[in-house]
Amino acid sequence: MNWAEFFNMGGYAFHVWTSWALSIGALITIVIVAKLNNAKIKKELERQIRREAKLQQEK
Amino acid sequence: MNPFSIIWKFLDRTYHRLASPREFYTIAQYATPIFGFLSLILIISGAYLGLFEAPADYQQGDSFRIIYVHVPAAWLSLFVYMVMATASAIGLIWRMKMAFVVAICSAPLGAVFTALALITGSIWGKPIWGTWWTWDARLTSELILLFIYFGVMATYYAFEERKTAEKAMAMLSIVGVVIVPIIHYSVEWWTSLHQGQTIFAEGGPRMPADMLTPLILMIFGFMFFYGYALFLAAQNKVLTQERKARWVRELIQKTGNQR
Numbered sequence: 179m180n181w182a183e184f185f186n187m188g189g190y191a192f193h194v195w196t197s198w199a200l201s202i203g204a205l206i207t208i209v210i211v212a213k214l215n216n217a218k219i220k221k222e223l224e225r226q227i228r229r230e231a232k233l234q235q236e237k
Numbered sequence: 238m239n240p241f242s243i244i245w246k247f248l249d250r251t252y253h254r255l256a257s258p259r260e261f262y263t264i265a266q267y268a269t270p271i272f273g274f275l276s277l278i279l280i281i282s283g284a285y286l287g288l289f290e291a292p293a294d295y296q297q298g299d300s301f302r303i304i305y306v307h308v309p310a311a312w313l314s315l316f317v318y319m320v321m322a323t324a325s326a327i328g329l330i331w332r333m334k335m336a337f338v339v340a341i342c343s344a345p346l347g348a349v350f351t352a353l354a355l356i357t358g359s360i361w362g363k364p365i366w367g368t369w370w371t372w373d374a375r376l377t378s379e380l381i382l383l384f385i386y387f388g389v390m391a392t393y394y395a396f397e398e399r400k401t402a403e404k405a406m407a408m409l410s411i412v413g414v415v416i417v418p419i420i421h422y423s424v425e426w427w428t429s430l431h432q433g434q435t436i437f438a439e440g441g442p443r444m445p446a447d448m449l450t451p452l453i454l455m456i457f458g459f460m461f462f463y464g465y466a467l468f469l470a471a472q473n474k475v476l477t478q479e480r481k482a483r484w485v486r487e488l489i490q491k492t493g494n495q496r
Contacts (some may be wrong), residue, residue, distance in 0.1 A: 188299035201306035213468035
């Protein structure tokens with residue numbers, strides 16, 4: 179079997195590859211969103227802790 | 238000590254550990270990479286076998302290879318719902334905070350799997366059935382499931398007060414559980430364009446081993462992926478909810494110093 183034949187998927191290239199790309203793409207997106215969200219939350223918390231420490235010092 | 242009391246003690250300890258946000262967070266931290274790794278291995282091997290090694294179907298040709306993403310997504314759309322409803326019930330009955338975290342973090346994941354099942358099914362339906370969509374029992378009930386997921390999320394975010402939001406969301410997801418058996422048996426109860434059960438068919442799976450193996454691998458890969466994504470989302474949720482707690486402060490300072 180050659181690669182051209184493989185990508186052609188017996189004439190169903192559009193259907194097979196769209197389904198696969200959407201599915202794998204959705205899974206990857208879920209992970210990226212969660213990781214970005216995690217970084218954002220941690221950064222926000224860090225900033226808040228620093229702000230509170232500063233307030234404490236000024237007292 | 239008799240074995241039952243040992244088992245009981247173990248379950249009791251695990252339950253209490255899971256109930257505490259801090260312990261739950263620690264468990265999630267350890268579980269996340271394990272689930273992620275297993276899911277990656279299973280999906281890669283399933284994809285390889287499904288796309289390269291499995292023979293083309295004698296009726297549907299290569300278009301049947303959509304099954305390897307369609308069936309896992311559809312299976313997960315129901316599995317995630319069962320987890321969400323069970324966690325909601327545990328949360329309501331035993332007032333377990335972390336159970337609500339599991340439930341609310343599951344909802345968007347379940348919605349994604351449901352949407353994927355509908356979309357890949359539609360793409361598969363076009364060449365094989367000759368139509369993208371039909372108001373058939375299986376398809377319609379799966380679409381309703383998507384709306385239930387949206388409803389659960391909307392309910393949660395509609396309330397200011399977290400405890401009220403959790404209770405309302407949990408109630409709705411428990412009531413909505415009736416859709417699960419309807420979807421599962423829809424192909425048997427009504428005449429449907431959708432094909433019948435393949436794996437849990439009477440008299441064993443209706444598929445040869447070289448087509449079935451990649452499907453099983455993909456289903457387990459998707460299940461571990463759900464676990465992975467759930468733990469990631471749950472960690473974020475716990476951090477946000479417990480942001481005033483001392484252990485979160487210490488955790489943030491520790492990771493901050495490492496940089």
